[in-house]
Each structure stands twice: as C-alpha cells, then as structure tokens.
Amino acid sequence: MSKVKYYYDSETLSYRKIERKKRTTLKYIFGFLLSSALFGFIFVFIASQFVESPKEKALKRELANMEFQYELLNKKMDEAESVLASIEDRDNNIYRLYFEANPIPAEQRRAGFGGINRYKNLEGFDNSKLIIESNKRIDILQKQIVVQSKSLDEIVKLAEEKEKFLAAIPAIQPVNNEDLTRMASGFGMRSDPFTKARKMHWGMDFTSPRGTPVYATGDGVVKRADAGAAGYGRHIRIDHGYGYTSLYAHLYKYNVKKNQKVKRGDIIGFVGSTGRSEAPHLHYEIFKNEQRINPINFYYGSLTAEEFNDLLEQASQENQSLD
Known part of the structure; x- marks a missing residue:
C-alpha cells in the first residue's frame, strides 16, 4: 500500500x-x-x-583466419617464384644456350596485364589491397609458368632435333683400326699413283685386305650404290641430312641398296680395288653443302685422343695416294 x-x-x-x-x-x-x-x-x-556479440566474434575469427591463409599463400608464392626463377635461369643460360636458341627476355617473362582493371570487383573491402596484390601475383606467376612451359616444349623439340643431328653427322672411322694395314693417304696435295703428278686428293685412303667390312659413319639414306662415277669404281654415297654426304669408293661389293636407310655402324660394303685404284683400300670422302671437306675432323665417335693424334700425323704426310 x-x-x-x-x-x-x-x-x-x-x-x-x-x-x-x-x-x-x-x-x-x-x-x-x-x-x-x-x-x-x-x-x-x-x-x-x-563487448562483442557471438556473431562479431565469429566474423573476427573468420577474418583473422582469412588473413592467415593469405599470408601462407604469399609465402608459398614466394617459394614458387624462387623455384621458377631458378628454372628460368637454367633455361636461358644452359638449355637455350646449348641448343643455340635465343634467351627469353625478362620483360617478356614478367610482363603484367595491361588494359582494363581486372580486379575492380575486388575493390571496396577492408582487405582489398591484400586480396588484389595476391591475385596479381598469382596471375603473373601463372603467365610465367605458361611462358616457361612453352620454352621447355621448344627445348624438347630442339633436343630431339639435336639428337637426330648428332646421330646423322659422320662421326666414326669407316674401317676398324684392327682391320687396317695402314692409313695410306690423307686429304690434301698428293702424288698421283699413275701419273706421279701432284694433285688434290679429296679424301682419305684406308688400306685394308679385300673383303674388309666398311661401316656407315652416320645415320642416313643411301643415295647411290653403283659404279657410274668415273674413277670411284663401285662406290656408295649416303645422304645424312643437314647438308652432309659421305662417299665410300673402290668397294669389292655392296651390302646395301639405293634408298635404303642405314644407321651409324651398319656394314654397307666391303673393301676392294675397283675403279681407278692401285691396291685394295677404301677411299673415303665427306661433303658439306656439296663441298668436299677434310674427313679427319669427323672421327670423334670412334677414336681415342692418342689414336686420333696418330691418324692425324699419318694423314698429314705428303705421300702417294692409292687412287
């Protein structure tokens, strides 16, 4: 009350x-x-x-977690950029250099994206700057990976082509050392066995018994296996591609036919003394772009340094040729 x-x-x-x-x-x-x-x-x-409400606490936790995840993402991108930079360095200074390809300029590898604002939809948020920068780094990183991937594809093709080239180029002696009697004559001015006049000897003469195997010095295709060229007698010509042709003359008989594909080391014929020849031997020539060149520079695939020096010494002697 x-x-x-x-x-x-x-x-x-x-x-x-x-x-x-x-x-x-x-x-x-x-x-x-x-x-x-x-x-x-x-x-x-x-x-x-x-005092924070439960919803605010949840949002804060979510925001803190997002910032932490972006921080981890940026660290991973740092590592990825470091690894990619190392690959790019090897690509430019080892791989492309070895295969004689032009290095890819840094500005091409790290070019950004011009034109319209690609990140407009990410503006206006509390963490817009962080999100935009992270997206920019990811986009540039992806572009760098695409450039590097295309470069490596090119290197693979160049490597395959280089492998074919190295297999095709004449690189071994056409007659085994153990089958040789001697290296009779080298490339250069020599005395003709018939006229005794000095004239240019365009190949190398390997003396060996009749029937000694003759080997293809590089991969290629047999373009001739006949006796239709004056002085050579029975002879073989192999087109190795890349402008190289090898010639094997004065053969006893053939082991290949015209248009046949051969590999380095295949037996293509046998030593003889057909054509303009004084004794059983193999006359060997190499052409580059239809010009005769000294075969002495093409035995790196079969001779040791000591054997090559011995061959070089014998080939440099101005003796009499056998054809």
Missing part, C-alpha cells in the same frame, strides 16, 4: 492530504520510461563498443 502524504495548510491551520493529479502521474511515468529507454540505449551503445 502506497504511503499517504500530507501538507500543512496555513489558512485552515490544518494538515491536508496531497492529491496527485492524473496528468502529473502520467508525466512521471513518461519521464521514467523515457529516462529508462535513454539509459538502456546508452548502456547498449557502450556495451557494443567494449
């Missing part, structure tokens, strides 16, 4: 009961509610500044 309040009336010299008007009561109630609402708003506002 609410307390009854009184006041002293000086006119009547007596106490009178205080009567509260309804308007005043409503005013008090309204004032109380207003102040309560205001206090509650202030409390909620202050609490929101210092």
Whole structure:
C-alpha cells in the first residue's frame, strides 16, 4: 500500500492530504520510461563498443583466419617464384644456350596485364589491397609458368632435333683400326699413283685386305650404290641430312641398296680395288653443302685422343695416294 502524504495548510491551520493529479502521474511515468529507454540505449551503445556479440566474434575469427591463409599463400608464392626463377635461369643460360636458341627476355617473362582493371570487383573491402596484390601475383606467376612451359616444349623439340643431328653427322672411322694395314693417304696435295703428278686428293685412303667390312659413319639414306662415277669404281654415297654426304669408293661389293636407310655402324660394303685404284683400300670422302671437306675432323665417335693424334700425323704426310 502506497504511503499517504500530507501538507500543512496555513489558512485552515490544518494538515491536508496531497492529491496527485492524473496528468502529473502520467508525466512521471513518461519521464521514467523515457529516462529508462535513454539509459538502456546508452548502456547498449557502450556495451557494443567494449563487448562483442557471438556473431562479431565469429566474423573476427573468420577474418583473422582469412588473413592467415593469405599470408601462407604469399609465402608459398614466394617459394614458387624462387623455384621458377631458378628454372628460368637454367633455361636461358644452359638449355637455350646449348641448343643455340635465343634467351627469353625478362620483360617478356614478367610482363603484367595491361588494359582494363581486372580486379575492380575486388575493390571496396577492408582487405582489398591484400586480396588484389595476391591475385596479381598469382596471375603473373601463372603467365610465367605458361611462358616457361612453352620454352621447355621448344627445348624438347630442339633436343630431339639435336639428337637426330648428332646421330646423322659422320662421326666414326669407316674401317676398324684392327682391320687396317695402314692409313695410306690423307686429304690434301698428293702424288698421283699413275701419273706421279701432284694433285688434290679429296679424301682419305684406308688400306685394308679385300673383303674388309666398311661401316656407315652416320645415320642416313643411301643415295647411290653403283659404279657410274668415273674413277670411284663401285662406290656408295649416303645422304645424312643437314647438308652432309659421305662417299665410300673402290668397294669389292655392296651390302646395301639405293634408298635404303642405314644407321651409324651398319656394314654397307666391303673393301676392294675397283675403279681407278692401285691396291685394295677404301677411299673415303665427306661433303658439306656439296663441298668436299677434310674427313679427319669427323672421327670423334670412334677414336681415342692418342689414336686420333696418330691418324692425324699419318694423314698429314705428303705421300702417294692409292687412287
């Protein structure tokens, strides 16, 4: 029960009961509610500044995790860029150099993307700068990988071509050392066995018994196996490609036919003394772009350094040729 309040009336010299008007009561109630609402708003506002809701905590955790993942991503990109830089260095300074291909310029490898803003949809967020930079690095890294992949594809093709070239080029002696009687004459001015006049000897003469095997000095295709060229007697010509042709003359008989493919080391014929020949021997020539060149420079595939030096010494002697 609410307390009854009184006041002293000086006119009547007596106490009178205080009567509260309804308007005043409503005013008090309204004032109380207003102040309560205001206090509650202030409390909620202050609490929101210092106290996080479960949703805010979840969002903060998600944001922190995202930043951590982006940090890990950037570290992985650092490692990927380092590995790719090492591959690019080897590509330019070893692989492409070896296969005589032009290095790929750094500006071509690391070129960005011009034109329109590719990352406009990533702008306007709290971490837009971080997200955009990471996406730029990924895009450039992907482009570098594509450039390097194409370069390695080119290197593979060059390597395959180089392998074919190395297999095709004449690189061994056409007669085994153990089958040789001697190396009779080399490339250069020599005395003709029939006229005794000095003239150019365009090949090398390997003396060996009749029937000694003659070997293809490189991969190629037999273009001739006949006796239709003056002075050579029975002879074979092999087209090795890349401008190289080898010739084997004065043969006893053939072991191949025209248009037959041969590999280095295949037996193609046998030593004889047909044509303009003084004794059984193999006359061997090499052509490069239809010009005769010294065969002495093409035995790296079958002779040791000591054997090559001996051959070089014998070939340099200005003796009499056998054809």
